[in-house]
Amino acid sequence: MPVYLDHAATSPIRASVLALYVATLSEIGNPASVHSFGQHSRQILEQAREEIAKAINCDRNEVIFTSGGTESDNLAIKGIYWDVNSKDPSKNVIISAAAEHHAVLDAINWLVDSQSAELYLIPSDDQGVLDIVAFDSYLEQNAARVALISVMWANNEIGVIHPISEITTLAKSYQIPVHSDAIAALGHIPVDFAESGLAAMTITGHKLGGPVGSGALILRRDQKLTPVNHGGGQERNLRSGTPDASSAAALALTITEAVSEQGELAARHKIMTERLIAGVKQIADDVVVSAENVPRLPNNAHFRFPGCLGDSLLFLLDSDGVSISTGSACTAGVNGPSHVVLSLGASNDEAMGTLRITLGHSTKDQDIEAFLKALPKAYEGAKKAGLTRR
Amino acid sequence: MKVLAAMSGGVDSAVAAARAVEAGHEVVGVHLALSRMTGTLRTGSRGCCTVEDSMDAQRAANKIGIPFYVWDFSERFKQEVVDDFISEYQAGRTPNPCMRCNERIKFAALLEKALALGFDALCTGHYASIETDSKGNLQLHRSLAMAKDQSYVLGVLNKQQLQHSLFPLGKAANKDDIRAEAKARELSVAQKPDSYDICFIPEGDTRDWLSDKIERTEGAIVDLEGNQLATHDGAFGFTVGQRKGLNIGKPASDGKPRYVLSIRPKDNVVVVGPDEALLISELSGSKYSWCGEAPSNTTDWFEAEVQVRAHGLSHPCRVKVAENQMVISLTEPIRGVSPGQTAVVYLGSRVLGQATIDKTVSAVMEQV
Numbered sequence: 001m002p003v004y005l006d007h008a009a010t011s012p013i014r015a016s017v018l019a020l021y022v023a024t025l026s027e028i029g030n031p032a033s034v035h036s037f038g039q040h041s042r043q044i045l046e047q048a049r050e051e052i053a054k055a056i057n058c059d060r061n062e063v064i065f066t067s068g069g070t071e072s073d074n075l076a077i078k079g080i081y082w083d084v085n086s087k088d089p090s091k092n093v094i095i096s097a098a099a100e101h102h103a104v105l106d107a108i109n110w111l112v113d114s115q116s117a118e119l120y121l122i123p124s125d126d127q128g129v130l131d132i133v134a135f136d137s138y139l140e141q142n143a144a145r146v147a148l149i150s151v152m153w154a155n156n157e158i159g160v161i162h163p164i165s166e167i168t169t170l171a172k173s174y175q176i177p178v179h180s181d182a183i184a185a186l187g188h189i190p191v192d193f194a195e196s197g198l199a200a201m202t203i204t205g206h207k208l209g210g211p212v213g214s215g216a217l218i219l220r221r222d223q224k225l226t227p228v229n230h231g232g233g234q235e236r237n238l239r240s241g242t243p244d245a246s247s248a249a250a251l252a253l254t255i256t257e258a259v260s261e262q263g264e265l266a267a268r269h270k271i272m273t274e275r276l277i278a279g280v281k282q283i284a285d286d287v288v289v290s291a292e293n294v295p296r297l298p299n300n301a302h303f304r305f306p307g308c309l310g311d312s313l314l315f316l317l318d319s320d321g322v323s324i325s326t327g328s329a330c331t332a333g334v335n336g337p338s339h340v341v342l343s344l345g346a347s348n349d350e351a352m353g354t355l356r357i358t359l360g361h362s363t364k365d366q367d368i369e370a371f372l373k374a375l376p377k378a379y380e381g382a383k384k385a386g387l388t389r390r
Numbered sequence: 391m392k393v394l395a396a397m398s399g400g401v402d403s404a405v406a407a408a409r410a411v412e413a414g415h416e417v418v419g420v421h422l423a424l425s426r427m428t429g430t431l432r433t434g435s436r437g438c439c440t441v442e443d444s445m446d447a448q449r450a451a452n453k454i455g456i457p458f459y460v461w462d463f464s465e466r467f468k469q470e471v472v473d474d475f476i477s478e479y480q481a482g483r484t485p486n487p488c489m490r491c492n493e494r495i496k497f498a499a500l501l502e503k504a505l506a507l508g509f510d511a512l513c514t515g516h517y518a519s520i521e522t523d524s525k526g527n528l529q530l531h532r533s534l535a536m537a538k539d540q541s542y543v544l545g546v547l548n549k550q551q552l553q554h555s556l557f558p559l560g561k562a563a564n565k566d567d568i569r570a571e572a573k574a575r576e577l578s579v580a581q582k583p584d585s586y587d588i589c590f591i592p593e594g595d596t597r598d599w600l601s602d603k604i605e606r607t608e609g610a611i612v613d614l615e616g617n618q619l620a621t622h623d624g625a626f627g628f629t630v631g632q633r634k635g636l637n638i639g640k641p642a643s644d645g646k647p648r649y650v651l652s653i654r655p656k657d658n659v660v661v662v663g664p665d666e667a668l669l670i671s672e673l674s675g676s677k678y679s680w681c682g683e684a685p686s687n688t689t690d691w692f693e694a695e696v697q698v699r700a701h702g703l704s705h706p707c708r709v710k711v712a713e714n715q716m717v718i719s720l721t722e723p724i725r726g727v728s729p730g731q732t733a734v735v736y737l738g739s740r741v742l743g744q745a746t747i748d749k750t751v752s753a754v755m756e757q758v
Contacts, residue, residue: 311459312506316508318457348465381508385502385506386506
């Protein structure tokens with residue numbers, strides 16, 4: 001049986017979710033239609049909204065359905081920046097961090113390149129931990145110019161968890177809105193929107209066993225936002241387009257299940273990743289475990305193998321039926337050095353020798369054992385193939 | 391055999407991979423990412439190196455039913471091919487980057503990696519064939535499809551590289567057959583245009599591409615006697631044999647057109663002269679290699695033919711090795727050969743070896 005250990009890329013759909021998804025796909029009705037079919041569809045959509053609100057502790061009206069993480073990040077960052085900056089053009093700074101997902105970084109960089117925004121990156125150390133003191137002193141000096149802060153709840157590649165409450169507490173005194181991409185965190189550590197102090201939060205379904213294309217932006221009631229898409233005015237006029245009731249229902253069930261299982265799953269994953277890290281260290285004694293001694297996700301283990309290329313390891317493990325990743329899955333399929341690993345101060349060569357293993361709802365102990373069984377041969381081969389340089 | 395098929399996204403490498411599968415090999419497809427700054431769509435005359443090409447290769451691999459990966463060789467490609475290309479031009483030579491890519495990337499870095507990862511051979515869509523002689527030695531031969539023959543750019547392969555190479559298109563009669571086969575196999579690249587020019591210079595204008603990479607310094611254009619005729623805005627990028635773009639203004643005393651005879655980067659001088667001064671009677675180079683078994687006695691002259699550019703003619707010659715140089719003496723002089731080009735030596739259809747040309751001897755005068 002092939003082994004799948006890349007749940008941070010996408011996770012197998014849950015049987016319960018698939019059944020509900022397929023069933024709702026055959027329902028007729030546009031949730032905006034007035035007739036009974038439309039009302040039925042609306043009912044599915046609103047039921048989903050309520051379930052999500054309950055699972056992550058927010059107001060039902062704070063759930064804006066989107067097509068997924070990238071759309072939610074773009075909507076939050078561009079939308080909040082446009083709103084704040086249009087009211088006060090002196091506010092043009094966006095605070096973020098170097099290891100953010102490209103959906104965040106590239107959206108910000110687009111604002112920098114095309115709309116005169118400025119980016120301040122919170123410094124971080126070699127474990128990926130943000131320097132909150134530096135962030136605090138930057139705010140002291142520059143808060144009046146800051147439009148928005150965007151910091152992910154936990155990193156999708158190396159698993160480090162960021163202190164979201166500390167960040168929102170500091171930002172609150174200057175009334176700066178904070179957005180967080182919580183995709184990697186949700187379902188693996190407790191995520192409570194109301195408690196977090198966030199103005200906006202990105203979530204998606206397919207990393208937790210929901211369908212690809214189902215996501216949401218959780219937007220605090222009092223947070224204004226200029227929409228990216230214009231049209232029929234759906235989703236509080238913030239995200240026009242016919243709402244996808246089936247996706248919403250599937251997302252709601254996914255999140256409800258993931259959140260209710262979270263404590264038990266995290267305990268299981270923690271044991272598995274500990275076993276994994278110990279096993280890998282036995283096979284490769286020079287391996288570096290990223291963010292090893294800092295608060296991190298229980299389902300993530302990230303390694304740097306000196307003298308190896310991640311793509312050689314990936315190829316050999318994949319040939320042996322074990323699917324892992326070298327980092328974030330990217331569009332071109334080209335594994336350049338990871339910007340996340342480079343942000344830890346790693347060299348180009350170190351950043352090319354990475355493996356990311358991420359566990360999910362369907363991961364079993366034997367998957368970990370299968371990986372550890374396949375690794376010695378792959379490691380030996382990858383070491384022999386070496387780096388692409390002579 | 392376990393075969394790694396290098397797939398550029400073009401029709402040739404796709405059909406080659408399909409034929410390798412049909413021959414019973416266990417095949418894995420790989421696309422080399424040679425630049426990290428890839429465009430999303432093909433532009434100009436390039437036939438590789440964009441995301442579109444990578445996706446074309448992946449689609450072909452899916453159709454053929456083989457696993458597919460993209461491997462990043464961009465850093466190595468930059469060092470070994472692009473930087474070499476720039477420094478060769480800087481030194482007043484005319485490099486062949488496709489040759490360098492075969493020598494240092496495809497049949498070196500990639501092949502080494504393939505062997506280390508457990509493969510037995512590398513399969514490409516080159517039009518050239520590998521034959522075995524009566525003693526069991528491998529030989530590289532021209533393709534039957536002479537118009538597409540690519541044995542020239544494979545002239546750098548040594549014995550060990552030949553042992554691990556697979557060219558399933560070697561016996562193809564012509565490109566049309568390969569396109570027809572691709573269509574029959576329902577490969578979407580069947581009608582994809584051929585690539586030409588240099589893959590990392592999409593617009594095809596080498597001089598323009600070099601202009602922000604090599605410092606331009608104004609210098610003299612002189613005749614064979616050393617008289618200054620005009621100035622140029624940078625000696626790099628001129629090619630031996632070039633006639634256009636010299637902007638000399640006044641005609642030569644005999645009224646004949648003038649051509650670039652040599653480039654002297656050290657004093658930033660371009661030497662021009664009459665057509666006949668371009669005629670070369672001898673070539674030599676210290677960087678040479680034998681393709682497969684070396685001829686039995688290379689210290690004495692032996693009869694052969696030489697080809698000095700990818701789709702050029704071959705010319706009768708005599709070859710020997712003297713003082714660690716491959717020396718090629720042409721039976722009839724040939725025109726316009728520049729240091730940096732590769733001379734590939736043939737015996738009939740067989741590739742014997744190659745040398746990067748360091749020195750040329752003029753047929754009509756002292757060396758220019």
